[in-house]
Amino acid sequence: MxxxxxxxxxxxxxxxxxxxxxxxxxxxxxxxxxxxxxxxxxxxxxxxxxxxxxxxxxxxxxxxxxxxxxxxxxxxxxxxxxxxxxxxxxxxxxxxxxxxxxxxxxxxxxxxxxxxxxxxxxxxxxxxxxxxxxxxxxxxxxxxxxxxxxxxxxxxxxxxxxxxxxxxxxxxxxxxxxxxxxxxxxxxxxxxxxxxxxxxxxxxxxxxxxxxxxxxxxxxxxxxxxxxxxxxxxxxxxxxxxxxxxxxxxxxxxxxxxxxxxxxxxxxxxxxxxxxxxxxxxxxxxxxxxxxxxxxxxxxxxxxxxxxxxxxxxxxxxxxxxxxxxxxxxxxxxxxxxxxxxxxxxxxxxxxxxxxxxxxxxxxxxxxxxxxxxxxxxxxxxxxxxxxxxxxxxxxxxxxxTTALASIGLIAFVGVAQILPVLLGGLFWSNATKSGAIVGLISGFILWIYTLFLPSFDGGFILTKDVLNNGLFGLNALRPQALFGLNIDDPLIHAVFWSLSINTISFITISLLTTQKSLEQLQAVQFINVFEHTSSNRTSRQIATPEDLFILSQRILGRQETTKLFNNIAEAQGKKSGLPDPTGAFIETLEKEFSGSVGAATAHAMIGQITGSDSVSVEELIAVADETAQIMEYSARLERQSKELSKTANELRKANEKLTQLSQQKDDFLSQVSHELRTPMTSIRSFSEILKNEETIDSEKLNHFSSIINDESKRLTRLLDEILDLSFLESGRIKLNLVPTTLSDILDKAISATQQIAEEKDALIISEPKAQNIQLITDPDRLSQVFINLITNSIKYTNTRKPEIKINCIDHEHYLDISVLDNGPGIPETEQELIFEKFSRLNTKPATGGVGLGLPISLEIMQNLGGELRCLSVLSGAEFRVNLPKYPIVDNN
Amino acid sequence: MSKPSSSINKKRAKRKIKELAFILPALGVFFFLTPFINTIITSDTSTDIRELLYYIFGAWALLILGAYSLSRKLTNEGDKE
Incomplete structure (x- = not known):
């Protein structure tokens, strides 16, 4: 042996x-x-x-x-x-x-x-x-x-x-x-x-x-x-x-x-x-x-x-x-x-x-x-x-x-099993509260002690044999191994039944009756959503200096560990030397490091003591927002995005409609231009062929045919000039010739230029006398061109027997409002914007010989001169208003 | 066209691995924690303990094998998460 x-x-x-x-x-x-x-x-x-x-x-x-x-x-x-x-x-x-x-x-x-x-x-x-x-x-x-x-x-x-x-x-x-x-x-x-x-x-x-x-x-x-x-x-x-x-x-x-x-x-x-x-x-x-x-x-x-x-x-x-x-x-x-x-x-x-x-x-x-x-x-x-x-x-x-080993072990198992409801609740149930956990644990603990732990001494410790057999204070209902008369042969199952069921019921009930504090809510979210949730950074709320934190950390983690940790954090903060700034993130890291040594509660208390607060920051509270709140936020965001998308789609639809309309106008314009080009070109070609082939043509016919060829060539040139002019105006490459002048000079020039067409249509042009002597600095030729266009259009589109064009002027301090008003049929409100588009001509109007570039050119000129041109709705006829600065606007850019 | 279908297949395979991780303990519960275990005894008139032993150790070994074959796949899933 x-x-x-x-x-x-x-x-x-x-x-x-x-x-x-x-x-x-x-x-x-x-x-x-x-x-x-x-x-x-x-x-x-x-x-x-x-x-x-x-x-x-x-x-x-x-x-x-x-x-x-x-x-x-x-x-x-x-x-x-x-x-x-x-x-x-x-x-x-x-x-x-x-x-x-x-x-x-x-x-x-x-x-x-x-x-x-x-x-x-x-x-x-x-x-x-x-x-x-x-x-x-x-x-x-x-x-x-x-x-x-x-x-x-x-x-x-x-x-x-x-x-x-x-x-x-x-x-x-x-x-x-x-x-x-x-x-x-x-x-x-x-x-x-x-x-x-x-x-x-x-x-x-x-x-x-x-x-x-x-x-x-x-x-x-x-x-x-x-x-x-x-x-x-x-x-x-x-x-x-x-x-x-x-x-x-x-x-x-x-x-x-x-x-x-x-x-x-x-x-x-x-x-x-x-x-x-x-x-x-x-x-x-x-x-x-x-x-x-x-x-x-x-x-x-x-x-x-x-x-x-x-x-x-x-x-x-x-x-x-x-x-x-x-x-x-x-x-x-x-x-x-x-x-x-x-x-x-x-x-x-x-x-x-x-x-x-x-x-x-x-x-x-x-x-x-x-x-x-x-x-x-x-x-x-x-x-x-x-x-x-x-x-x-x-x-x-x-x-x-002398007790069998297995039965001693099982007593311990039931004891620690009292932690299970609180543990599982903590991992999976967000509404589990501290009060519920405390009540659940204490009730389970007491029942385990009374029904299993103390009886394991077999009457040798605290509970006597008499109590074990007849119950506390002689009450039969309080017999430790047959509580409330529940006779389960196996004391182990009896203890498990009472301790864990009362533990769980009280944990759930008290949790439902009480509310969580903010820190509990935060921790609940961080535990339950541990795989999704990233720890929120704490806002800087401390009054502690880095030195205070260093000394405290040294006491808990040791000098070497603390130095290493502080150096790493300082480096991460981008500091080459010295202690790190006591930011919220840093304090949170430190608290977690302390938790590793002294536990979460003590670490929290220590940090709270030194930083002067243990409250929860707004950021942390935001992190507490439960899934419902997050879903609501997502839903609201989706709704907002959906509305934005619908608005954008609507705008795109309108733009598309406009583009389609413009494209149609362009096609019409090209057709018109082709037609306009074809007509003079045909005349020019026909008459030039006659001149070429007929050697015995008399001088009268020769003059007539030559003047037709000349007129048609001029018409062609004018059309091409207009297109070129608009292109220049749009690209901003036009050079304005700004000189001092009077409004009367400009209007007289425009009226005399339109005299011929006015006479043809028997039109009357009335210019307001008080506007005559207004001084301004502008490009007289370009501004005249605008008025010529407006007057010509008014005469052309006024289909009354005696067209009447009135030119009024309101003199403001820095600018002028000049209106050109006719007594024609007017322009429908829906088409007032469209007439300024290139190549557009009102569909309702009969052919007038123009190509639809007059108004777009006028608008471009006015914009180049720092003014604007609008078409207004009036009771009868059409009114175009020219808004013009008296002096050129200096653009610093 | 092959890309979306392969990504769907991958997702399906991932889901299957996670479901298997659930099924394994569920199988364990079925083997040991349901009245099914009693049928092993009552099926034999001689109530021989040996058959029950083979059953328990066999099922136990089967679960271990299952856990072994799943462990690597689940580790990869965990790493990806």
């Missing part, structure tokens, strides 16, 4: 080896050589901290007593991991984005960075984990006792448990709190845990292989024995089966140590993808030999042997001491890894959510920068670790160390 001293030596050597592994990993991390440390395999192996001594020893005992029920503890996590895409991914993403340090931090952060919630979850986690830690101590003590039961110098179980707890506390303190990591990742510890995961798997599988081929005659023999010896399950799908799978699935995210390894220690989200199959595979391998070992134990060991210890006692019974030593080491690994990670996770929660806020409260009169936060944190974590192991030890002593 292995001696007690040899066992202790094995343990010490093993622990030194783990120290070496952890120290090596820490050094590699310091050198930034993280490739192996942050690999998905190490991550997966670290998650297998789920398989504790409960799995290593307890599963066999569980199987020996309850058959296949032990599998539920591994099927729950399997379901959760293969469905990682829907829950774990979101949890890890939030953890990384919000720099979450523990499950208490996550809950606190989600519900408006509430520290009271942080405290409640911490207390719940500590109390919930106490039986679990006691389970590890019990299993270690039992395993020591197996080897030393016949030895004279064997220590009592209480002493062994005490030394084990002390040893584990020292190891955890040394490696878990050596320094404060910026994001609470412990590369050393995680690597050591990964090594332990391999040791326990190898140990259990080796014992299993030995049992199948060494004790039994291979797989078929062992299967026959399993069929004969193990309890037969009549029906697996029972309330207990479902409850256990549910509880184990819950435990994988709610147990503080599992949250620590799955979320906090995660260095890349894609590692979850590997863990989604690798971790279930690990559990399958761990479970593969549980039944063979259980059945071998039942077969070869005397009746009454503790089935929880079959992994050790079966090899010992067949004289395989080395194998038993390996199994012992596997059990030791399972227990130590759990205790170390749980103690680190719980101590982080205790220091961040209880000790530090208390210290901040005490130190409220002075700034947090005036004390060394780091030393407060480290000291509190070390004391917390010792305290947590102390509690585990006390639980072990109170329960007497």
């Amino acid at each position: 292995l001696s007690f001293n040899l066992l202790v030596s094995i343990c010490i050597i093993y622990v030194i080896f783990l120290f070496g592994v952890a120290a090596f990993a820490e050094r590699q991390a310091e050198k930034n050589k993280l490739s192996f440390l942050t690999s998905p395999i190490v991550y997966t192996l670290s998650i297998s901290v789920y398989c504790t001594a409960w799995t290593f020893y307890g599963a066999v005992g569980y199987a020996a007593q309850n058959g296949l029920e032990f599998l539920t503890i591994y099927l729950g996590p399997t379901l959760l991991f293969i469905g990682w895409w829907w829950l774990l991914r979101k949890l890890v993403h939030i953890g990384r984005k919000q720099r979450i340090t523990s499950i208490a931090d996550l809950i606190s952060s989600r519900y408006g960075k509430s520290n009271s919630l942080g405290v409640i979850v911490t207390l719940l986690a500590v109390v919930g984990s106490t039986p679990y830690i006691a389970l590890q101590l019990q299993s270690l003590t039992l395993s020591f006792a197996v080897f030393t039961s016949n030895s004279a110098n064997s220590a009592s179980p209480a002493i062994t448990a005490l030394f084990t707890a002390a040893g584990l506390a020292v190891f955890t303190i040394v490696f878990g709190t050596r320094n404060l990591d910026a994001n609470e990742q412990h590369h050393g510890v995680v690597t050591a845990i990964a090594v332990e995961a391999i040791v326990k798997l190898v140990a259990l599988v080796t014992v299993g292989i030995f049992v199948v081929w060494g004790v039994a005659d291979g797989p078929s023999d062992i299967m026959t024995r399993i069929s004969e010896k193990l309890p037969q399950n009549e029906a697996l799908f029972t309330p207990r089966w479902v409850t256990l799978i549910f509880l184990s699935g819950t435990a994988i995210i709610c147990l503080p140590r599992m949250f620590q390894v799955v979320v906090v220690e995660n260095s890349a989200e894609k590692h979850l993808a590997t863990a989604s199959w690798a971790f279930p595979l690990y559990m399958l391998l761990m479970c593969l030999f549980v039944l063979p070992i259980a059945v071998a134990g039942l077969d070869i060991l005397p009746e009454g042997s503790n089935p929880d210890l079959f992994v050790l006692t079966v090899p010992l019974a067949v004289g395989q001491e080395e194998l038993a030593a390996l199994a012992f080491l596997g059990g030791f690994s399972s227990a130590t890894s759990m205790v170390i990670v749980a103690a680190i996770a719980l101590s982080t929660m205790v220091s961040n959510h209880i000790v530090l806020p208390l210290w901040l409260y005490v130190a409220q009169s002075r700034n947090p920068e005036s004390d060394d936060v780091r030393s407060v944190l480290l000291r509190s974590r070390r004391i917390s670790i010792a305290g947590i192991l102390g509690l585990g030890y006390l639980y072990y002593i109170f329960t007497g160390g």
Whole structure:
């Protein structure tokens, strides 16, 4: 038989080896050589901290007593991991984005960075984990006792448990709190845990292989024995089966140590993808030999042997001491890894959510920068670790160390499951409020304590046996394991039913009755829409100087880390030297960095204390706008765009109509021009041919034909001149000859130029005498051309017997309004704009011999002279008004 | 014309991967958390535990294989998001 001293030596050597592994990993991390440390395999192996001594020893005992029920503890996590895409991914993403340090931090952060919630979850986690830690101590003590039961110098179980707890506390303190990591990742510890995961798997599988081929005659023999010896399950799908799978699935995210390894220690989200199959595979391998070992134990060991210890006692019974030593080491690994990670996770929660806020409260009169936060944190974590192991030890002593391992573990599972409603509500329900979470958690916690935790002492702690049997104050309805007369045979299901249903109902009801504060709303949006939402930048609202922030940061993150961080931010702000400007974005980054060390609530409080405000900025409130508001905004924008589009389409339609009309006019014009060109050209050609062919033509005819050719050529030239003139005017290449003149000169010139056509139509042109002597500076020839056009048009288009054209003038200070009014049929309002278009002639008018360029030319001239030309609606006839500046307008451009 | 149809196919394939990620745990629930598991016992008059063992470990291994084959595709999806 292995001696007690040899066992202790094995343990010490093993622990030194783990120290070496952890120290090596820490050094590699310091050198930034993280490739192996942050690999998905190490991550997966670290998650297998789920398989504790409960799995290593307890599963066999569980199987020996309850058959296949032990599998539920591994099927729950399997379901959760293969469905990682829907829950774990979101949890890890939030953890990384919000720099979450523990499950208490996550809950606190989600519900408006509430520290009271942080405290409640911490207390719940500590109390919930106490039986679990006691389970590890019990299993270690039992395993020591197996080897030393016949030895004279064997220590009592209480002493062994005490030394084990002390040893584990020292190891955890040394490696878990050596320094404060910026994001609470412990590369050393995680690597050591990964090594332990391999040791326990190898140990259990080796014992299993030995049992199948060494004790039994291979797989078929062992299967026959399993069929004969193990309890037969009549029906697996029972309330207990479902409850256990549910509880184990819950435990994988709610147990503080599992949250620590799955979320906090995660260095890349894609590692979850590997863990989604690798971790279930690990559990399958761990479970593969549980039944063979259980059945071998039942077969070869005397009746009454503790089935929880079959992994050790079966090899010992067949004289395989080395194998038993390996199994012992596997059990030791399972227990130590759990205790170390749980103690680190719980101590982080205790220091961040209880000790530090208390210290901040005490130190409220002075700034947090005036004390060394780091030393407060480290000291509190070390004391917390010792305290947590102390509690585990006390639980072990109170329960007497005789309860089956599995039932102790299940008590812990139900305890931490109380966090589930608040956690899921926080991840998926935007209306979940802090008040709802507090009431839900407290009610669930109290019911768990009353219906499961205290009864687990079997009348030895607080609740006496009398209370357990007859209810509190003798009230039958208050019997802890038959609350309100609900008789469920299984106390576990009874406790799960009452605690989780009341917890969930009160969480939902209170959430619906209360409203969220602005910070809660902001955090809810950031958690629920974590994949869509980008963190909003906080507006600069601080009164803190960069120096204040630097000192505070140095106290929390350490000098080196702070210098590096501040330099990076200053560089990003474009500053070559000095401290960064305390912008909103910078303060937000800093708060997240602090969250990595002290938790979201404390970091928020510290930043709030130094910046003088913890209010929510307008930008943050905008970010709170829920999806409905966003949809409404999108909808309004779409409607606006749709209206704009419709308006544009309308304008385009009108433009198109105008273009079509113009195109038609152009076609008409071209046809007219062709006609106009063709007529004189035909005359010219005909008469020139006559002159060419007839040699004996008399002089009278010769004169007549020559004058026709001359007139037609002049007409052609005039037409081409007009087109050319308009082209010049439009392109702005026309040169104006501005000279001082009088309006009478211009009007006289125009009237005499139109004298011939006036006489032909018997028209009367009346020019107002008072306009005669007005002085102005303009281009007299061009202005005359405008009036000639207007008078000619008036005469041409007035089809009355005696056309009458009146020219009036109103003399303003700087400009003149001259109107040319006729007594003709007038111009319809719809066509008043069209007549100024090139090539346009009123369709209603008979052919007048013009080509429709007179008015466009006049308009261009007036615009070149700085004035304007309009057609007005009058009661009878048509009126054209010329608006003309008296002096040229100087254009600075 | 081939471009839009290939982009539609890609989108469809992406959606299918995500649906598979949902179906896998749903299958797990069906295997282990429905009364279906009881039929494995009652189908055999001798109520032999061995068949139940083969069933549970077989389904478990199947789910692991499914998760393994999906993990890489889902990682790629996660990276794209």
